[in-house]
Amino acid sequence: MRTAADTRNFWLLIALGAAVTAVGLAAAHFMELHGHIVTGMNNQVVWGLPHVFAIFMIVAASGVLNVASIGSVFGQPVYKPRAPLSGLLCIALLAGGLMVLMLDLGRPERLVVAATHYNFKSVFAWNVFLYSGMVGIVAVYLFTMFERRFNHLSKPAGLAALVWRFVLTTGTGSIFGFLVARQAYQSALLAPLFIVLSFGWGLAVFLIVQASMYTWNDRHLAPEIQRRMARLLGVFIAASLYLVAVYHLTNLYFARQGAFEAFILRDGGLYPVLFWGGYVLLGSVLPLLLLFHPRLAGERATQAASGLVVLGALAWLFVFIVGGQAFPLEIFPGHEVSSSFGDGAITHYTPSWPELLLGLGGVGAAFVLTTVGVRVLDFMPQDDFAAIPAATAKH
């Protein structure tokens, strides 16, 4: 039963999300009016903070769908009731991420050009289809889950979504993986790395949303389920750390990459701090401790770990995207170079307010979509209440 307080709170949440989104849209309008001169970006660092937010949301969107896949494709009963929420979050995050990506274009009003002119050699062009296809497939998948007559099709639909999400994250990783120009990228490892990162980021976002929904409804997640999901998050964090380590180790082994690795891991000022302090320590080691230490593990610890994973993800993406561009291009290997165009020099990038607000606006849009979806359709995981009544009755 919905109470008046429920309804009031729903509209409060919508108003809050809409306000954040509106501020983001206003920031984008400001950027379009004045040009990217009002951002911290320049001709060396051409992708800044908006890309950090956008790529986080797009990668997390594919990762969040894992919960559904584990449920309907691999038949895990604990995850099955969570599949609808996972699908909804996938669409919401994708929409939020794409909103930021589109509004950060130099000519966002030319979206129709992007939708009518395709260069099929471009990874970006593939991604246009991968993203829209993802929304379509997940929408069908959600329909098969909600509509009883089509329930029998939810497994094949879930399988299609699972395959598609792997292709999608491969596409996102390949945006960078196929770039030969800059030393930070051009690695076949980036596609699998992004897939593994998506697992952790997506699950972290899912756990945060799930915890909020349970708190909202004054419920507690059954400890068994909570422990299972926490363990899974821990495994994903460890796997991500492993692949990130391999990526840097291969680079360290190649003499030509030595200077770049020294920059990112040791000498680059903010970037090594964000990498070691933000991604490794706060975003990986501390969450692992929170999830696995027998004295710490629990509902609160899992929530804290999820939040830290998201912060670590943003730190890692900032290092990867911005740090990767800040390092100069090596046009003349073995030579010291200088020019008026920043050749041979580390570029300084300071994000501006409009960039941050646009990024947060995308998060706001994803939040509104999620909140409306949860309200209109039945996304609250229900089955476990019936299955494990003892666990929920204790508070």
Add this chain to the structure above:
Amino acid sequence: MSRRAFLGIAAAGIGGVMLAPGIQLIEIARAATSTPSAGASAKLRWGMLIDTTKCATGCTDCVTACSTENGLAPVTATNAATTAQWIRKIEIKEVKTGRSASAPVMCQHCAEPPCVDVCPTGASFKRADGIVLVDRHTCIGCRYCVMACPYKARSFVHEELTEQKPDVPRGKGCVEGCTLCVHRIDQGQKTTACAEACTNAGHNAIVFGDLNDATSEISRRVREIQTTQLRADLRLDPGVRYHGL
């Protein structure tokens, strides 16, 4: 009406409203499609030879000439990172030996241009005669080409432009780079602004011409003297070659 029926009708309605104008716009866009390579001959391969043994350290005549020709703002200490620099002078010193050189670097007009590969809309394109350009009408300003270019040859227009040249349309929010003075070439002129300025200054460090024409000066020179391609390891087959590096 049940909630389910309402949602179904609402979804169909929104879908229709969103699709209809899209289909209309696709038709308009198709009608407007042009052939960017029309007029350019595949028999030609425009290119440049840069003789760094003749290029004078500190001389920026080619850069100034390019800015004047194409209506680019002069580079200052405050705008250097964000203003368009289609050509810039790089001072080069070999770390081990201390040998130094100076050379202009601009779009290398690759035969296999990474900027063209990555462009989602096909705005980055290569003409039949080897000139790599950006179609200002279809560039959406995603900056993927800037990420992909190994020569840092592309600039993004960060702010409103004033005093544009009629022959060289530009626009805020689009990416641009050296056009090999395509407007001059298409009018039948034989050289680019930078090469002309270098010759006028008496250096003769830049030779422009058709690499496919065995009798052209550039073909003769690249046949006779040793030249290198920047980032030759990438096998992009640039149309600009350097001597003395």
